Amino acid sequence: MQDVVCCLFAQSGFDRAAQGILGAGRRLADGLGGKLVAVTIGMANDALNGAVAAVADTVIVADHAPLAEYNPETCLTALAALGKRLQPGAVLLGNDTYSQELAPRLAHRLGGSAAGDAVEVAVADAHLRVTRGVYGGKATAVIELRRSPGVVWVRARAMAPAEADGRPAGQIEKPALDLAADERVKVIARHVEAKEGVRLEEARLIVSGGRGLGGPEPFGQLQALADAIGAQMAASRAACDAGWVPPSWQVGQTGKKVAPELYLAIAISGASQHIMGIADSKVICAINRDPDAPIFKHCRFGLVEDYQKVIGPLREKLSHRT
Amino acid sequence: MNIIVCVKQILDPEIPVRDFRVDGAKREAERGSANLVTNIFCENALETALQFREAQGGQITAISCGPEGAEDVLRKALALKADEAALVVNDVASNPDPLFVAKALAAAIGKRGAFDVVMVGREAGDWGAGQTGGLLAEELGVPCISFVESLEPGSTAGTVKVKRQTETGWEVIESTTPLVVTITNHEHNVPRIPKTRDVMQSFRKPLVKWTLAELGIDPATANSYYGVAELFIPRKETQCEFVAGDTLEEKIEGFARRVSDVMRSM
Numbered sequence: 001m002q003d004v005v006c007c008l009f010a011q012s013g014f015d016r017a018a019q020g021i022l023g024a025g026r027r028l029a030d031g032l033g034g035k036l037v038a039v040t041i042g043m044a045n046d047a048l049n050g051a052v053a054a055v056a057d058t059v060i061v062a063d064h065a066p067l068a069e070y071n072p073e074t075c076l077t078a079l080a081a082l083g084k085r086l087q088p089g090a091v092l093l094g095n096d097t098y099s100q101e102l103a104p105r106l107a108h109r110l111g112g113s114a115a116g117d118a119v120e121v122a123v124a125d126a127h128l129r130v131t132r133g134v135y136g137g138k139a140t141a142v143i144e145l146r147r148s149p150g151v152v153w154v155r156a157r158a159m160a161p162a163e164a165d166g167r168p169a170g171q172i173e174k175p176a177l178d179l180a181a182d183e184r185v186k187v188i189a190r191h192v193e194a195k196e197g198v199r200l201e202e203a204r205l206i207v208s209g210g211r212g213l214g215g216p217e218p219f220g221q222l223q224a225l226a227d228a229i230g231a232q233m234a235a236s237r238a239a240c241d242a243g244w245v246p247p248s249w250q251v252g253q254t255g256k257k258v259a260p261e262l263y264l265a266i267a268i269s270g271a272s273q274h275i276m277g278i279a280d281s282k283v284i285c286a287i288n289r290d291p292d293a294p295i296f297k298h299c300r301f302g303l304v305e306d307y308q309k310v311i312g313p314l315r316e317k318l319s320h321r322t
Numbered sequence: 323m324n325i326i327v328c329v330k331q332i333l334d335p336e337i338p339v340r341d342f343r344v345d346g347a348k349r350e351a352e353r354g355s356a357n358l359v360t361n362i363f364c365e366n367a368l369e370t371a372l373q374f375r376e377a378q379g380g381q382i383t384a385i386s387c388g389p390e391g392a393e394d395v396l397r398k399a400l401a402l403k404a405d406e407a408a409l410v411v412n413d414v415a416s417n418p419d420p421l422f423v424a425k426a427l428a429a430a431i432g433k434r435g436a437f438d439v440v441m442v443g444r445e446a447g448d449w450g451a452g453q454t455g456g457l458l459a460e461e462l463g464v465p466c467i468s469f470v471e472s473l474e475p476g477s478t479a480g481t482v483k484v485k486r487q488t489e490t491g492w493e494v495i496e497s498t499t500p501l502v503v504t505i506t507n508h509e510h511n512v513p514r515i516p517k518t519r520d521v522m523q524s525f526r527k528p529l530v531k532w533t534l535a536e537l538g539i540d541p542a543t544a545n546s547y548y549g550v551a552e553l554f555i556p557r558k559e560t561q562c563e564f565v566a567g568d569t570l571e572e573k574i575e576g577f578a579r580r581v582s583d584v585m586r587s588m
């Protein structure tokens with residue numbers, strides 16, 4: 001019998017990502033015949049712990065003072081200590097940057113193996129198997145983890161939440177942890193970008209721009225279009241690397257993973273690494289002057305035109321319609 | 323400051339989807355006519371190191387683990403003015419797992435001597451593991467900070483200050499050295515292009531090679547952390563309807579109608 005531990009950051013609350021991680025954890029725990037243990041890390045968050053207890057068999061509250069503000073070293077020390085105590089068969093984390101940086105090091109400390117960007121986690125021949133995109137999304141691989149525990153960071157929002165099954169609420173525990181803040185590493189400033197509206201990962205409409213826009217100014221036009229229809233803004237890596245928009249706008253393999261109802265790609269070629277971040281969109285459409293641009297292979301509909309001739313009139317037409 | 327930059331040679335990640343094939347039995351990508359290149363995030367890491375050296379002075383050593391042919395990515399690093407280069411020759415395991423690579427790199431770093439900062443890419447554009455930096459830090463017993471976009475000296479000797487990207491913005495972190503940082507792309511670390519003259523000269527610079535045996539690494543452990551059980555190309559096709567019309571106005575009207583149809587069905 002092997003338990004599954006899900007690691008959640010309290011500051012994010014019971015968001016879609018947390019629900020996805022727990023859903024994946026529940027199914028895996030049921031498959032392994034073990035318990036689902038959730039660890040909530042950071043500032044005390046009773047609402048979160050209560051919601052998590054509805055899905056998990058045990059909730060371990062790690063709101064000890066040194067964990068209130070995220071520090072990679074301190075957080076890792078805490079998770080490793082809990083992991084050694086709990087001896088799980090699998091540890092699941094989300095695909096936020098903190099989870100990504102912790103996963104391999106946690107696996108190392110627990111003598112296990114890590115893998116990331118999982119779209120599926122299964123068990124075969126007593127090993128965890130992780131399905132993920134590789135080669136920039138051009139191929140899919142199934143990775144067999146050969147040590148235990150398997151520490152896996154999953155595409156949290158792409159995972160189905162756990163189904164309500166009428167199980168009794170889990171125990172909420174706060175174990176003693178002998179923990180001191182790491183002396184070597186200190187976070188001296190933390191900036192949270194004030195973005196209006198919902199976060200990109202949860203946006204239902206996204207307007208996204210690429211290198212073909214040619215500079216930062218056209219992003220202003222795209223913003224006006226986005227505002228007219230209530231969409232969030234995103235960009236390709238090339239546009240971010242050029243400094244036209246902030247890095248947090250980047251969508252793709254190494255950017256955000258989005259899943260809107262509609263993703264409108266403007267002057268983006270559609271490299272496989274970009275597609276990796278948008279493949280879960282319901283409808284993708286594009287404006288590109290090159291009819292052979294790979295983006296069109298992923299589009300429900302497209303317009304082959306110079307974006308400069310299109311954006312203004314399109315905004316006008318759409319603001320009348322909505 | 324003594325900076326180590328780890329560089330990995332990979333199959334050109336920009337090859338178009340239609341030219342990409344895998345050998346499902348070997349569970350590897352087919353090289354075909356594609357080039358082998360330096361992983362882009364390793365180039366971002368080297369660029370970050372070069373800028374640090376320009377501002378603060380220091381020494382840059384490029385290290386790679388791979389087959390003999392991986393010498394190319396080290397020559398390129400030398401052409402960009404890395405001071406030294408070392409190759410851990412692995413001509414046995416074609417796709418070693420990240421723990422194996424981290425152990426090999428840690429052994430090479432140990433053999434080379436004292437260091438202050440190890441820079442790696444946030445992930446490799448082939449298998450996308452994103453693990454080598456973290457595992458290397460564990461092997462070396464030092465802190466690790468990920469998704470770093472820039473690095474400068476810290477407030478006291480023996481520290482560095484980094485700016486790194488997070489889910490919702492950024493953080494500035496100060497850490498004691500030695501440490502490992504994983505570098506992400508940013509407008510200020512777009513890799514420079516080596517001059518032709520420097521490329522020529524890179525072939526005259528010394529480059530050390532160590533075998534796995536010399537570093538005490540057992541090739542039989544190349545996939546004891548993980549292995550690839552299956553590799554295939556996913557099938558997904560969407561039929562794109564190109565919006566037509568006699569005039570630009572008609573086309574935009576047609577596009578707008580489809581957009582609002584989707585919005586209405588939301």
Ligand SMILES: Cc1cc2nc3c(=O)[nH]c(=O)nc-3n(C[C@H](O)[C@H](O)[C@H](O)COP(=O)(O)OP(=O)(O)OC[C@H]3O[C@@H](n4cnc5c(N)ncnc54)[C@H](O)[C@@H]3O)c2cc1C
Nearest residue numbers: 210211212236237238252253254255267268269289307447
């Ligand atoms: C390891 C790795 C990770 C990566 N991660 C990401 C990632 O997370 N996200 C990401 O986006 N990329 C990522 N990339 C980069 C990716 O491979 C592409 O280089 C990048 O997505 C290209 O951006 P783009 O489409 O904006 O630019 P380009 O490929 O240059 O495309 C520009 C497009 O604009 C069109 N265009 C030009 N002018 C006009 C006009 N006037 N009107 C209309 N259309 C016009 C052109 O026809 C072209 O299709 C990654 C690459 C690697 C190797």
Ligand SMILES: Nc1ncnc2c1ncn2[C@@H]1O[C@H](COP(=O)(O)O)[C@@H](O)[C@H]1O
Nearest residue numbers: 328329387442443445446451452453454
């Ligand atoms: N074989 C290798 N040789 C040198 N550096 C490597 C190697 N594999 C990975 N790295 C480093 O680790 C980073 C992340 O790679 P990965 O963990 O494989 O995604 C790369 O950008 C390199 O800096």
